[in-house]
Amino acid sequence: MEIAPALQIVLFAVFAAISVLGALGMATTMSMFRSGVFLMASFFGVAALFLLLLADLLSLLQVMMYLGGMLVMILFMVLFSSDPGGSMMAGMMTMTRVEKAFSRGLSRPSPMATPHGAGGGMDMAAGHDMSMTTPARKWARHFGWAVAVVLSGALVLRPVARATERALPDPRSPERIGDLLMGKYMIAFEGAGLLILLGIFGAVLLARPSERPDPEDRGHLRAAVDAPPPPPEEG
Amino acid sequence: MIALLVLALVAPLAAAAMSGVPRGGLARASGWLVVAACAVAFVAIAAAGPGVHGAVRWLVVGGVELTLGLETTPLSFVVALVVAGVAALVIAYATAYMREERRYATYFVWMGIFVGGMLGLVLASSLVLFVLFWEAVGVASFVLIGFDYAEPRARRAARNALLVTRCADAGLLLAWILAAVHVHTTEIGALTAAAQSGALPATTAATLAALLLIAALGKSAQLPFSIWLPDAMVASTPVSALLHAATMVVAGVFLVLRLFPLFEAAPALRALLAITGGATALTAALVATAQANFKRVLAWSTVSQIGEMMFGTGLGASFGATEHLAAHAAFKATLFLAAGVLERLAATRDLAGLQGVARPRRWTAAALVIGALALAGVPPLAGFWGEDEILAHAAATNPALGVLVVVLVALGGTYVSRAVATTLRPPPREGEEPLPRAMVIPMAALAMAALVGGLARTPLDLLFEATAMPAPIGWRVALVAAGVAGLAWGSTSAVLRGSVPALGSWPGVIERLVEMPAFALARTALASARIVARIEQALDGAARSLVAGARSAARVVDGTEGVLDAAARDLAVGARDLAALVRKGEDRGISDGVDAIAGLLARGSSVLRHAETGKIYVYTMSLFVWVALATAFILVMRR
Amino acid sequence: MSAVPLSAYLVVGALLFAIGLYAIVAQRTAVMVLMGIEVVLNAVGLNMVAFWRFLRPDDYSAQIFVIAIVTIGAIEMAVGLALMMLIYRSQRTVKVDDFEELRG
Numbered sequence: 001m002e003i004a005p006a007l008q009i010v011l012f013a014v015f016a017a018i019s020v021l022g023a024l025g026m027a028t029t030m031s032m033f034r035s036g037v038f039l040m041a042s043f044f045g046v047a048a049l050f051l052l053l054l055a056d057l058l059s060l061l062q063v064m065m066y067l068g069g070m071l072v073m074i075l076f077m078v079l080f081s082s083d084p085g086g087s088m089m090a091g092m093m094t095m096t097r098v099e100k101a102f103s104r105g106l107s108r109p110s111p112m113a114t115p116h117g118a119g120g121g122m123d124m125a126a127g128h129d130m131s132m133t134t135p136a137r138k139w140a141r142h143f144g145w146a147v148a149v150v151l152s153g154a155l156v157l158r159p160v161a162r163a164t165e166r167a168l169p170d171p172r173s174p175e176r177i178g179d180l181l182m183g184k185y186m187i188a189f190e191g192a193g194l195l196i197l198l199g200i201f202g203a204v205l206l207a208r209p210s211e212r213p214d215p216e217d218r219g220h221l222r223a224a225v226d227a228p229p230p231p232p233e234e235g
Numbered sequence: 236m237i238a239l240l241v242l243a244l245v246a247p248l249a250a251a252a253m254s255g256v257p258r259g260g261l262a263r264a265s266g267w268l269v270v271a272a273c274a275v276a277f278v279a280i281a282a283a284g285p286g287v288h289g290a291v292r293w294l295v296v297g298g299v300e301l302t303l304g305l306e307t308t309p310l311s312f313v314v315a316l317v318v319a320g321v322a323a324l325v326i327a328y329a330t331a332y333m334r335e336e337r338r339y340a341t342y343f344v345w346m347g348i349f350v351g352g353m354l355g356l357v358l359a360s361s362l363v364l365f366v367l368f369w370e371a372v373g374v375a376s377f378v379l380i381g382f383d384y385a386e387p388r389a390r391r392a393a394r395n396a397l398l399v400t401r402c403a404d405a406g407l408l409l410a411w412i413l414a415a416v417h418v419h420t421t422e423i424g425a426l427t428a429a430a431q432s433g434a435l436p437a438t439t440a441a442t443l444a445a446l447l448l449i450a451a452l453g454k455s456a457q458l459p460f461s462i463w464l465p466d467a468m469v470a471s472t473p474v475s476a477l478l479h480a481a482t483m484v485v486a487g488v489f490l491v492l493r494l495f496p497l498f499e500a501a502p503a504l505r506a507l508l509a510i511t512g513g514a515t516a517l518t519a520a521l522v523a524t525a526q527a528n529f530k531r532v533l534a535w536s537t538v539s540q541i542g543e544m545m546f547g548t549g550l551g552a553s554f555g556a557t558e559h560l561a562a563h564a565a566f567k568a569t570l571f572l573a574a575g576v577l578e579r580l581a582a583t584r585d586l587a588g589l590q591g592v593a594r595p596r597r598w599t600a601a602a603l604v605i606g607a608l609a610l611a612g613v614p615p616l617a618g619f620w621g622e623d624e625i626l627a628h629a630a631a632t633n634p635a636l637g638v639l640v641v642v643l644v645a646l647g648g649t650y651v652s653r654a655v656a657t658t659l660r661p662p663p664r665e666g667e668e669p670l671p672r673a674m675v676i677p678m679a680a681l682a683m684a685a686l687v688g689g690l691a692r693t694p695l696d697l698l699f700e701a702t703a704m705p706a707p708i709g710w711r712v713a714l715v716a717a718g719v720a721g722l723a724w725g726s727t728s729a730v731l732r733g734s735v736p737a738l739g740s741w742p743g744v745i746e747r748l749v750e751m752p753a754f755a756l757a758r759t760a761l762a763s764a765r766i767v768a769r770i771e772q773a774l775d776g777a778a779r780s781l782v783a784g785a786r787s788a789a790r791v792v793d794g795t796e797g798v799l800d801a802a803a804r805d806l807a808v809g810a811r812d813l814a815a816l817v818r819k820g821e822d823r824g825i826s827d828g829v830d831a832i833a834g835l836l837a838r839g840s841s842v843l844r845h846a847e848t849g850k851i852y853v854y855t856m857s858l859f860v861w862v863a864l865a866t867a868f869i870l871v872m873r874r
Numbered sequence: 875m876s877a878v879p880l881s882a883y884l885v886v887g888a889l890l891f892a893i894g895l896y897a898i899v900a901q902r903t904a905v906m907v908l909m910g911i912e913v914v915l916n917a918v919g920l921n922m923v924a925f926w927r928f929l930r931p932d933d934y935s936a937q938i939f940v941i942a943i944v945t946i947g948a949i950e951m952a953v954g955l956a957l958m959m960l961i962y963r964s965q966r967t968v969k970v971d972d973f974e975e976l977r978g
Contacts (some may be wrong), residue, residue, distance in 0.1 A: 008878055010935060019890060023893040032906065058941070064926065065944050074905060134971050145892070152885045155885050180934050196948075
């Protein structure tokens with residue numbers, strides 16, 4: 001069924017904004033839990049964009065797999081980490097405007113706040129190194145901006161000229177996809193299944209409790225890494 | 236329908252498999268399990284009726300279609316019923332007879348395998364299956380003869396049986412391949428049809444008939460392959476009754492009857508069949524009169540009776556041979572089971588030791604008498620009708636052959652009555668314990684079959700659509716008279732003179748003559764082995780002298796080597812001085828230069844090592860930067 | 875006819891890609907890095923579907939490719955999280971810049 005062009009543009013704008021802002025929020029907020037939620041929003045936005053592009057099956061898959069599967073996994077892992085809520089972090093750092101925007105309501109900035117990322121990755125706060133980002137943050141930011149500007153600029157200044165619409169995609173697309181999966185791409189399908197199986201085995205195997213007790217801290221490991229290399233052997 | 240045949244085939248094999256599994260108390264049930272399977276097979280075959288045929292194509296290889304299938308021609312229907320019925324009764328007997336056997340369950344496993352194999356052989360419609368089951372019953376016979384493997388005689392008898400039948404089986408193996416190549420299929424029906432319609436060339440038919448004759452002679456212990464059967468009597472009585480009287484040894488006759496159109500197409504072989512059959516029958520009957528062991532009497536009697544069946548088939552009395560086959564199964568099995576009972580009572584098989592044992596036992600004595608009368612061809616018992624038919628064909632061909640048949644019947648009566656009368660001779664020996672019911676009932680059932688089996692003649696007649704040719708009345712009277720005379724002679728001889736051979740001891744000589752060919756073969760093989768050993772010794776000596784010569788040559792070479800050695804040493808000293816000179820030069824120039832390069836590399840590497848920070852974000856970042864640069868480069872290049 | 879041109883979707887994809895890239899390099903915990911990877915995969919998928927819709931709407935191989943991308947992304951995330959758990963057990967940290975045992 002055809003949607004009116006104006007409505008199409010509006011819907012596109014709304015969902016594109018949700019996608020991009022969601023991703024941005026994921027990358028900049030101080031709270032890991034909020035990152036997860038923002039990522040969820042971004043996935044939703046992309047799913048809606050798929051619907052606009054008339055790829056029904058894919059949008060459903062996007063929702064089911066990303067949101068129903070991966071996001072739940074991510075949230076679980078997030079809850080295992082320290083300070084998932086991000087309040088301690090938000091209280092310790094001074095943030096840029098973007099970060100402040102996405103981290104609203106976490107906690108009040110305290111007088112001990114240090115600029116975020118100023119310590120070169122070793123942002124110490126009360127003896128703990130405390131930062132959401134790695135020391136490469138500066139470079140990453142510049143590079144990210146560069147990529148975004150270059151690509152968007154290229155697309156805006158030289159739009160893809162060869163795009164023509166020959167026909168509207170088949171409303172029975174899931175059946176077509178199913179035919180292809182079972183026919184032409186059977187090997188890929190089966191290979192993906194095998195890969196999933198191996199992945200499951202691997203994940204379960206890796207996450208088993210080990211026989212040796214886990215070390216209490218990293219001190220001895222650190223010492224081993226920092227120790228000078230042994231002298232080369234003679235002969 | 237075909238499912239019933241498959242059931243009949245599978246039931247004994249399944250019972251054998253299941254019998255092998257349980258241990259301890261459950262093993263006792265294995266015997267009855269096999270009996271039940273044989274009964275099931277009997278009922279299944281009877282229900283299926285004659286005229287069932289089901290074959291499936293298995294492979295097509297080299298232009299020959301290999302099939303697998305089962306069928307019931309009238310002949311195989313009758314024989315299969317006989318096999319299943321006699322097997323059921325004999326194995327029921329065996330459950331009591333083998334009670335003290337330690338490996339009880341194993342015995343019945345092999346019995347089950349044998350019955351399955353025999354039924355498969357009879358019911359097979361494809362040469363592939365036929366040959367397979369032929370071999371299978373040969374193996375089962377080997378195992379069952381040598382079941383008491385601690386006894387050296389049993390081992391020897393089993394080995395001899397296997398070897399002799401294997402040599403003869405070569406004929407069958409060659410024949411089936413030849414037949415399959417000529418007819419392009421392994422269906423027996425197709426083969427017989429081709430033979431009957433004349434589609435087979437005469438030489439092929441003759442070759443096939445000859446090869447099959449060899450195989451049949453071996454399996455049925457005819458001359459010249461007779462030596463294995465009397466020695467196989469060392470086996471237990473149920474084995475002797477089932478394998479070596481009623482079923483396996485008649486496999487040869489069955490083969491000939493089944494593929495009789497081949498013999499019809501090759502008259503020379505048909506005559507040969509009759510000749511060997513008749514000669515065997517006569518020789519074996521004579522030898523049987525001189526035996527001192529009850530079971531050996533019965534063994535030679537079996538050889539003789541089968542010879543008679545072959546003789547009859549060769550003369551064209553196929554129907555009579557079939558009748559006699561069924562009747563023989565009944566009365567011979569009866570006699571064997573009775574022999575087993577006697578052995579149980581008296582702990583011996585020698586006639587001398589069995590005197591008077593059967594007299595106080597009503598059922599055993601009755602079975603013995605009925606069996607003897609049937610063997611001697613006394614009407615209206617079962618044995619008469621087949622012999623009558625054979626006599627008719629023989630007399631029609633040549634009066635001398637008719638006389639031969641009469642003589643055979645007389646001899647039959649003689650040897651069997653000698654044996655039986657010995658056991659019935661007074662004074663009676665009082666037995667101690669009563670016989671187990673499981674031993675008496677089958678024996679009585681088989682004796683009943685021998686008694687009234689003649690009544691089955693009419694339905695068999697209809698089944699085979701054969702025109703029975705009764706003998707002229709004169710011959711018939713001669714037959715009966717000869718039988719009765721033989722009985723009288725043998726029994727009086729037994730009663731009056733004890734267990735002395737009835738006709739004197741000259742038939743014993745014949746027995747030795749029969750064994751001679753096999754011994755001659757063995758002696759030749761031994762002599763040739765000795766010759767081979769001598770040749771080997773000669774070769775050994777030659778090799779040794781060669782070695783001595785080589786050693787002296789080596790010594791000469793050694794001397795010259797010493798001279799060359801000194802020259803080489805001088806050369807080496809000179810080379811070493813040269814090398815020292817070179818090394819001095821190298822130390823100065825080359826190694827210093829190489830050291831410098833190595834130092835440069837080490838310094839460079841320690842500088843580069845700083846790029847490996849171990850931090851993931853550095854690696855990721857550089858990856859993305861690198862990809863961006865490469866993309867830009869490619870885009871610029873493509874411009 | 876679609877009122878929104880192809881370039882618009884591609885721009886959205888490019889922005890998502892850049893943001894994901896930033897997250898991969900700049901985030902400190904392994905979980906966040908994985909989230910960044912997911913955003914990048916999303917961007918790629920969006921690009922693919924946009925191209926499919928506008929250039930080859932009758933050949934569904936593109937959608938199957940996207941399904942494959944999603945599947946493999948899921949597997950990779952599962953194994954990655956398992957590895958993260960293992961590393962946490964032995965090193966007691968999840969911060970990416972502490973994993974520097976491979977330093978030359």
